Amino acid sequence: MSDYLVQFNNISKFFGKVIALKDVTMKLRKGEIMCLLGDNGAGKSTLIKTLAGVHKPDEGEIIVEGKKTIFDSPKDALDMGIATVYQDLALVSLMSVTRNFFMGREPMKGPPFLKTFDIEKANKIAAERMGQIGIDVRDPSQAVGTMSGGERQCLAISRAIYFGAKVLVLDEPTSALGVHQASVVLKYIVKAASQGLAVILITHNVHHAYPVGNSFTVLNRGKSLGTYAKKDITREKLLSMMAGGEELNKLEVELKEMNRSSVN
Amino acid sequence: MSTKSKSIESKTDFNQDERLKKVSNLKVLLNRPELGALGGAILVFIFFGIVAGDTGMFSAYGILNFLDVSANLGIIAIAAAMLMIGGEFDLSIGSMIGFAGICIAIPAIYWGWPLWMSIIFAFSMAVLVGYFNGILVVRTGLPSFIVTLAMLFILRGATLALTRLITGRTQVPGLRVLIENDPIAWIFATDSFKWVFTWLGSMNLIALRTDGSPLATGIPPSVIWFIALAILTTWILMKTRYGNWIFASGGDKNGANNVGVPVGRVKISLFIGTAVAATIFATIQVLDAGSADTMRGTLKELEAIAAAVVGGCLLTGGYGSAIGAAFGALIFGTVSMGIFYTDVDTDWFKVFLGAMMLIAVIFNNYIRRKVTESK
Numbered sequence: 001m002s003d004y005l006v007q008f009n010n011i012s013k014f015f016g017k018v019i020a021l022k023d024v025t026m027k028l029r030k031g032e033i034m035c036l037l038g039d040n041g042a043g044k045s046t047l048i049k050t051l052a053g054v055h056k057p058d059e060g061e062i063i064v065e066g067k068k069t070i071f072d073s074p075k076d077a078l079d080m081g082i083a084t085v086y087q088d089l090a091l092v093s094l095m096s097v098t099r100n101f102f103m104g105r106e107p108m109k110g111p112p113f114l115k116t117f118d119i120e121k122a123n124k125i126a127a128e129r130m131g132q133i134g135i136d137v138r139d140p141s142q143a144v145g146t147m148s149g150g151e152r153q154c155l156a157i158s159r160a161i162y163f164g165a166k167v168l169v170l171d172e173p174t175s176a177l178g179v180h181q182a183s184v185v186l187k188y189i190v191k192a193a194s195q196g197l198a199v200i201l202i203t204h205n206v207h208h209a210y211p212v213g214n215s216f217t218v219l220n221r222g223k224s225l226g227t228y229a230k231k232d233i234t235r236e237k238l239l240s241m242m243a244g245g246e247e248l249n250k251l252e253v254e255l256k257e258m259n260r261s262s263v264n
Numbered sequence: 265m266s267t268k269s270k271s272i273e274s275k276t277d278f279n280q281d282e283r284l285k286k287v288s289n290l291k292v293l294l295n296r297p298e299l300g301a302l303g304g305a306i307l308v309f310i311f312f313g314i315v316a317g318d319t320g321m322f323s324a325y326g327i328l329n330f331l332d333v334s335a336n337l338g339i340i341a342i343a344a345a346m347l348m349i350g351g352e353f354d355l356s357i358g359s360m361i362g363f364a365g366i367c368i369a370i371p372a373i374y375w376g377w378p379l380w381m382s383i384i385f386a387f388s389m390a391v392l393v394g395y396f397n398g399i400l401v402v403r404t405g406l407p408s409f410i411v412t413l414a415m416l417f418i419l420r421g422a423t424l425a426l427t428r429l430i431t432g433r434t435q436v437p438g439l440r441v442l443i444e445n446d447p448i449a450w451i452f453a454t455d456s457f458k459w460v461f462t463w464l465g466s467m468n469l470i471a472l473r474t475d476g477s478p479l480a481t482g483i484p485p486s487v488i489w490f491i492a493l494a495i496l497t498t499w500i501l502m503k504t505r506y507g508n509w510i511f512a513s514g515g516d517k518n519g520a521n522n523v524g525v526p527v528g529r530v531k532i533s534l535f536i537g538t539a540v541a542a543t544i545f546a547t548i549q550v551l552d553a554g555s556a557d558t559m560r561g562t563l564k565e566l567e568a569i570a571a572a573v574v575g576g577c578l579l580t581g582g583y584g585s586a587i588g589a590a591f592g593a594l595i596f597g598t599v600s601m602g603i604f605y606t607d608v609d610t611d612w613f614k615v616f617l618g619a620m621m622l623i624a625v626i627f628n629n630y631i632r633r634k635v636t637e638s639k
Binding site: 074075086088089090091092093094095099102103104105106108115116117119 | 502503504505507508509511512515516518519520522523524525578582583632
């Protein structure tokens with residue numbers, strides 16, 4: 001019996017002849033933040049969709065709390081406590097914070113057949129939850145459109161946690177945000193992990209990933225370049241691995257050559 | 265870890281946040297989608313109160329007259345508003361009215377069905393048409409504007425062709441005699457609260473006919489339906505899970521889908537709603553006139569959408585209110601009748617309708633920007 005909360009072992013995914021993912025392995029304990037780094041086209045999106053149950057892996061196994069499982073649909077993944085927060089956040093900007101928070105999972109009250117949406121309870125919970133993460137929802141019936149990008153991200157994460165997520169899969173949570181907003185979101189992610197969640201943070205921004213991550217998996221052209229604990233790797237090393245460091249080194253050398261020849 | 269989370273929590277006491285500003289009730293009201301229509305309705309009443317206050321427009325008979333027109337439009341406007349909030353259009357409402365009319369009249373007159381059976385038949389057809397519209401939009405992903413525009417032509421054409429084929433004419437009269445003793449027809453054909461009007465008449469508070477009966481005999485069925493539908497749909501939107509799903513489906517289809525809202529089912533049910541509302545409209549009018557006309561309801565779909573827009577619905581979905589559409593219909597109904605009591609030529613009504621809609625769209629657009637803008 002392992003102490004891992006969730007394990008993705010040797011996951012491969014093929015689309016026809018295209019190898020989208022090959023032998024990707026990720027293991028997470030409770031309270032751990034694993035950052036999944038990769039440049040565009042590295043296979044991040046395919047991996048997310050596999051974790052979320054949208055794609056079925058062609059090879060490999062998924063083990064949740066020691067039990068081998070297969071996700072037939074996103075709902076299966078969700079039922080096992082693996083919640084994915086996509087970049088679009090699944091928020092409706094014209095709707096209120098409360099209505100967004102409980103969208104699709106509204107608390108109900110009243111007798112059978114006449115059940116109504118318990119909006120008071122929903123308002124209370126939404127305000128409470130947002131308050132816990134330091135967002136002053138001035139009024140939980142205000143539209144989500146009036147919130148900043150960071151607050152929306154926090155709302156989406158907070159919603160996933162409230163509805164029983166054990167493993168959070170976050171798709172580029174900071175990519176559209178400014179420095180301050182990003183740090184607010186990152187702080188919240190750390191806090192969520194400290195409460196016992198496992199977090200898979202998918203990003204191409206090493207500067208956002210490095211301070212919060214416990215371990216780092218680098219993805220390149222559908223393959224994992226390995227998983228490293230924080231103490232075993234530097235920010236610079238990660239950066240160069242991600243971008244295909246060799247290529248950049250070569251480019252640097254070439255540019256130097258060009259400079260020299262033009263000076264002469 | 266514990267120190268870290270503590271430091272975050274320390275400054276997050278929700279209730280004591282100094283940035284928590286008290287929002288005045290006025291501002292809450294300003295954020296409601298139906299505000300514009302409510303204001304418009306009040307303005308319209310003030311205007312006619314001044315211009316036509318002493319003409320009989322605001323006698324019991326006059327009031328019921330413009331309420332009846334408003335209510336008829338309102339019944340379909342409310343359904344159109346619900347569908348618009350859900351993110352779709354239905355341009356086939358007007359044709360559905362004509363189609364529903366002959367679905368009642370032809371079986372009842374030519375096939376000898378009892379009237380109640382014809383009415384049930386018409387409503388069944390409405391559910392089918394609505395379901396077909398809905399499934400087509402949901403499955404193909406095509407804009408509902410195009411799909412229901414096609415249905416506008418198909419239904420109107422079929423109504424004309426079938427009626428001429430079966431009856432050799434474009435009108436089917438002779439329904440009035442069937443209404444009496446019918447177990448269902450009274451729901452669509454009976455004036456309510458007659459005793460109130462009889463009493464008012466006996467007290468000489470309202471105008472009487474020469475035989476002593478009151479000129480206004482009771483609340484027309486359209487008004488009762490209109491009020492009932494306005495209450496029901498507002499309750500659905502504000503207080504039920506299904507209401508939340510309607511907003512979600514219209515606001516962001518994908519987002520709603522991702523959190524488990526059955527967007528397809530919601531939209532199909534709303535399409536059924538507009539077709540059924542068109543059939544309620546048709547049943548009331550056909551039973552009132554005693555005949556079905558193949559051209560009944562022509563252009564009504566656009567009036568319904570106009571009323572919904574004036575009532576605060578965004579054309580992009582996800583925002584609006586049923587009560588707003590009700591006020592929108594009240595504005596149009598009041599002006600279309602009220603204009604007879606003024607010196608203004610009635611030809612100007614359409615100009616008013618268009619101008620009103622334009623103002624509403626500009627106003628709504630402004631509201632939407634305010635609601636969605638980041639701070």
